Amino acid sequence: MKIVVRPIEKVEETEGLIIDPTMIEFGKTSVAQADQQFYLLLGMKKAEKSVEDIRFLGGETVKAVKGYTFTGVSVDFEKLASGFDGFSVEDVVTAFLEGWYLGGYQFLHYKKEQETNIPALAMDTEQYGVCVKTAQTRANAVNLTRDLCNEPANQLTPSLYADRLKTIFRDSKVQVDIIEADELEQRGFKGTATVGKGSGYPPKCAVLTFNNSEGHHVALVGKGVTFDSGGVNVKTGRDIAEMKMDMGGSAAVVGAMKLLADMNAPVHVTAVIPMVTNVAGKDAFLPSDVIKYSNGITVEVGNTDAEGRLILADGILHAQELGATTIIDIATLTGSIGHALGLKTAGIFSNCEADLWKYKAMGELTGDPVWPMPLILDYKTHLKSDCADVNNLGTSSFGGAITAAVFLHHFVEEDRKWVHIDMANTARPWKVQGYHVDGAAGFGARLLTEIVQAEFVK
Ligand code: BES
């Protein structure tokens, strides 16, 4: 037996269904039966509805039918679309399906439990074929980002991560090159080699190339710390297991590369992903160590737990060496960003400040919200070191996300456009609702894709 999804917006009695005020609340789902037919009543009451709201409904719908043995789920898309002003039926179908595929995500690799049955959508694939394809492509990329973040640290060491990247992009136009531990120093990745020294899992750097356009060149740099124990400045507290997701920025970059390649987007983009496990060991780097970067800048290690910026600096330098004119880095960089913005929206910085509101709008559209943050270069004074050019630890206990961005700015050449996203607060969903599920949010893949594409529409 099929179940029919019925969007409801007003209190009424229709076809044997009694709709009461609690049921029309936006995103509310209730299963009802009338005349031998099952219905999933889907609350739609909300003043201004966005594309993200449509995805939200797709997510709530799949969650509501999950586990049932219905032979199919049919949705009256025309009726659904009539509740969304300014959107075509195709827009609505695409967004709803994206939410459906994302909301149905399950990460069960390490559980005895089998996947919970999700009844298939019964729909006209002829009419909506393009919508299905687009939604699946987008959701696959986000689910790939989620998969990588959800992996435990012993299953995603730098070398397992590198193998995984080769597999992911095997049959695509994305070329995967791995810079091995013994080449890092000599190829200029001083920060990555230093941070990775203490671990039995050697550090690496992945460089992914997707050259599908003439003209300029964009680089994505993602923090790939496969576990952040803090190093010698060891983290304390129960939540340290969270630090398996300290590669969330790199996972966003991988998701974006996958999405861009699957869309065959006309872009030239290179991803630089330094991968390290930050632990203390007999060879570990120490507070007071000085690192000399390939651009000549020296950095004193004030704190081994501020490791993200040390490896991102390598990534930014390498991206510039490769000729990238726009560099976008993304990282689970500071606890401070969550103090500034809460858990719903990441922080975005740029040396082209005028573009920040444009990125905020893109974030709202894609479902990866970001909020403009100021790059206050005067805070350089907080990064003074006695014996090196810069310290990786700020002296002020305020504005830590800004200080981290100012640190990275030291490595950006003047003529380059640079965007920095601190997503330490959004690696997990702020609320498990709509299409969000337990575990990683899959943050960043869609937003990065949008930003990269916009760079090529001039
Ligand atoms: N990986 C952390 C940032 C983080 C914190 C991510 C919480 C997710 C949740 C980063 O490497 C770190 O430890 N940052 C320090 C920097 C400090 C030592 C200057 C921080 O934010 O406390």
Ligand code: ZN
């Ligand atoms: Zn750290």
Ligand code: ZN
């Ligand atoms: Zn970290």
